[in-house]
Amino acid sequence: MLDTKLADTPLRSAMGLMMLDAIKGVGRVAVHKALNTFETFGELITADDEAIKACFNTKQRDAIRDEKIVDAAYKHAFKETSRAAQIGAYIVSLYDADYPERLKALEEPPFLLYTSGDLSLLDNAVAFVGTREPTQFGEKVAWGMASAFAEDGWCVVSGLARGVDALCHRATLEVGGTTCAVLPSGLDVYTSGAAMDLARRICENGGLIVSELGFGQEANKGSYIDRDRLITGLSLATVFIQGETHSGSMHSVRYATAQGKPVFVPNIPEKFLSEDINHTARDLSRMTIGQIASRFEWTGSVMEAVQRDPNRLAADAIMNRDDYPRVFEEIRALLPQRQMRQQQAFDIAATF
Known part of the structure; x- marks a missing residue:
């Protein structure tokens, strides 16, 4: 059964974006499609075939539906947030209110800023x-x-x-x-x-x-x-x-x-x-x-x-x-x- 914290993680949050970034083979284009289609990580990994095909190719879909890969992505994101707390830093999502406005004008603004x-x-x-x-x-x-x-x-x-x-x-x-x-x-x-x-x-x-x-x-x-x-x-x-x-x-x-x-x-x-x-x-x-x-x-x-x-x-x-x-x-x-x-x-x- 899907962990509740994982299922409720908003894809546009720093945690959600770190998880997507940790899944090998999922690039920027696929991430954008996913963000425009699903609200949470739980919605993404439990989506039906038609919905998920619109965002990911075959290899990407297999990775997202692999429990071990998803679990590793979650652990990676948790490790990053723990490290941030340890050194007094924080991680900002492109969709957070305090993300620098000027960076949004870049061709490919970073999904995440560590600061x-x-x-x-x-x-x-x-x-x-x-x-x-x-x-x-x-x-x-x-x-x-x-x-x-x-x-x-x-x-x-x-x-x-x-x-x-x-x-x-x-x-x-x-x-x-x-x-x-x-x-x-x-x-x-x-x-x-x-x-x-x-x-x-x-x-x-x-x-x-x-x-x-x-x-x-x-x-x-x-x-x-x-x-x-x-x-x-x-x-x-x-x-x-x-x-x-x-x-x-x-x-x-x-x-x-x-x-x-x-x-x-x-x-x-x-x-x-x-x-x-x-x-x-x-x-x-x-x-x-x-x-x-x-x-x-x-x-x-x-x-x-x-x-x-x-x-x-x-x-x-x-x-x-x-x-x-x-x-x-x-x-x-x-x-x-x-x-x-x-x-x-x-x-x-x-x-x-």
Whole structure:
């Protein structure tokens, strides 16, 4: 007989979605069909042949009707919720009220978010991306720009990697701001002790850690790229600090473009153009989005955004500290019917 707790589990809840995700072979398309057809897990696994055929192929149906497989899926979901409670995290379903609204606009928003912290901090979020090996100029700009945004009340979103990411997180903490780290791994998996310590500091200071991967899952090449779409997806705008032309950070620029969100870069003084790594930011501020798309041979959905306005500049250069009020106002205008507290321009520290 079907366990009552299992039978009553809503498919759209975090528990229900974790169970579906744990059943091998059941992909995103099948999950969507099931969610639009059944309310609970009990309805799904006791459905008649005609109802279930509309959602799943033969192998998927066999898996869903296999008691051992379903039991293992239930145990997996229970283990995840227990782990969340153990480390002070929680798991949010795409259909929960506190799921970040901006992520719903992605082509394939994560069904589940694993998080530690207050998701409402993301209401005023701006992404910061860049190289793991910044120059002295890049370090100064990353620190200064993240500090300026944080002091104006923005939540600084980055990826907790060494280099620009870590600098932006730390700069935000130093000025008493809020920051969000988006991980390419499970919330309990870190690339180094330094990353773990920084994540702990972020949480202890009222910040936020987010991942779409379950506990214990290691990062891989694909998850780093997927993480970039979440960093830009959670944010109103993206600031590209410094990076090589074919760096991973350019994935963030591509995602921000596809999502129809503005990209900002620091102005690069002539004396720093001797550093090749600064040419990317300079090019983004001087080339059209059509030219950038051609250079990187972008394809797919991003081209829809490019074709809507191919002649606009790929990024907007923030010229100096006096330019911040303009930038803040432009990003603030993207907020849905909500005003942020505006600080005086003289409170903003110089960045370069």
